[in-house]
Amino acid sequence: MKQKIPLAGVIGSPIAQSKSPRLHRHWLRRYGLRGDYVPLHVEPENLETVLRAMPKMGFVGANVTIPHKVAVMQFADQISDRATLVGAANTLIFKDDGRIFADNTDGYGFMANLRQQAPEWDPKAGPAAVLGAGGAARAIIVALADAGVTEILLSNRTRAKADALRSEFGARIRVVDWVQAGNMLEDATTVVNTTSLGMVGQPDLRVPLDGLRAGTLVTDLVYNPLRTPLLEAAQAAGCVTVDGLGMLLHQGVPGFERWFGTRPEVDEETRRVVLG
Numbered sequence: 284m285k286q287k288i289p290l291a292g293v294i295g296s297p298i299a300q301s302k303s304p305r306l307h308r309h310w311l312r313r314y315g316l317r318g319d320y321v322p323l324h325v326e327p328e329n330l331e332t333v334l335r336a337m338p339k340m341g342f343v344g345a346n347v348t349i350p351h352k353v354a355v356m357q358f359a360d361q362i363s364d365r366a367t368l369v370g371a372a373n374t375l376i377f378k379d380d381g382r383i384f385a386d387n388t389d390g391y392g393f394m395a396n397l398r399q400q401a402p403e404w405d406p407k408a409g410p411a412a413v414l415g416a417g418g419a420a421r422a423i424i425v426a427l428a429d430a431g432v433t434e435i436l437l438s439n440r441t442r443a444k445a446d447a448l449r450s451e452f453g454a455r456i457r458v459v460d461w462v463q464a465g466n467m468l469e470d471a472t473t474v475v476n477t478t479s480l481g482m483v484g485q486p487d488l489r490v491p492l493d494g495l496r497a498g499t500l501v502t503d504l505v506y507n508p509l510r511t512p513l514l515e516a517a518q519a520a521g522c523v524t525v526d527g528l529g530m531l532l533h534q535g536v537p538g539f540e541r542w543f544g545t546r547p548e549v550d551e552e553t554r555r556v557v558l559g
């Protein structure tokens with residue numbers, strides 16, 4: 284039998300803006316590996332059909348993005364602990380018999396980015412302030428708690444969603460009203476924006492930032508623009524700033540390694556290629 288060319292892809296809707304094809308194709312080229320990686324525009328009503336067909340078409344796995352990260356869990360035959368905790372998956376591995384293994388590497392990507400860009404950062408140095416309580420925030424909270432952060436100050440426009448995360452993830456979380464979000468920054472040694480505020484085409488993040496202290500680690504999941512107004516203000520206040528592009532790059536590492544057999548490096552060249 285002829286050897287099949289391993290395929291992977293990213294499933295989402297919309298998908299045209301995804302940077303993942305550029306990332307994985309760059310790594311395939313760099314390491315001289317056989318394989319390809321394609322963007323797949325899939326509507327929710329077709330998700331199951333597509334997932335069942337993919338292994339038969341030569342796919343060894345896929346990334347999953349908006350709006351499928353939660354829905355995809357119901358079609359998985361096996362789910363990693365971290366995907367179970369987060370309640371969502373972004374990385375699928377198709378076994379030879381077509382069975383689907385679902386994992387979540389967002390928290391890994393978040394942490395690997397901080398460790399690479401801010402090696403001096405100590406998650407245990409003090410409380411972490413998290414803005415937002417959506418899907419991305421769940422992965423970040425799990426990752427921060429895992430890294431030993433003792434207190435997580437959590438603020439979200441819709442307070443009920445922050446309260447729900449507190450019920451789920453426990454007493455380490457203290458919920459702060461959205462109108463008070465600026466105050467929690469004073470106590471934090473780590474600040475993370477998980478909302479879409481500050482992204483091109485989205486409203487500004489209007490949380491008052493004058494509480495930011497020099498030396499605080501500030502990171503933004505928004506990477507378009509790369510230097511968000513939050514990161515600019517944080518830098519001016521003497522904070523250590525880390526942009527969100529690295530998280531996107533690092534979250535792709537475990538999937539690529541499982542699909543194509545080589546653990547890829549995230550470096551300056553990777554950033555350049557993905558930014559185009």
Ligand code: ATR
Pocket residue numbers: 414415416417418419420439440441442444477478479480486
């Ligand atoms: P993701 O998976 O990227 O986290 P999401 O689950 O839709 O996406 O969450 C978006 C986050 O951005 C939420 O915390 C949302 O706040 P609400 O829970 O109140 O909706 C936050 N967000 C989006 N637009 C916002 C706005 N205009 N003001 C404040 N927060 C906003």
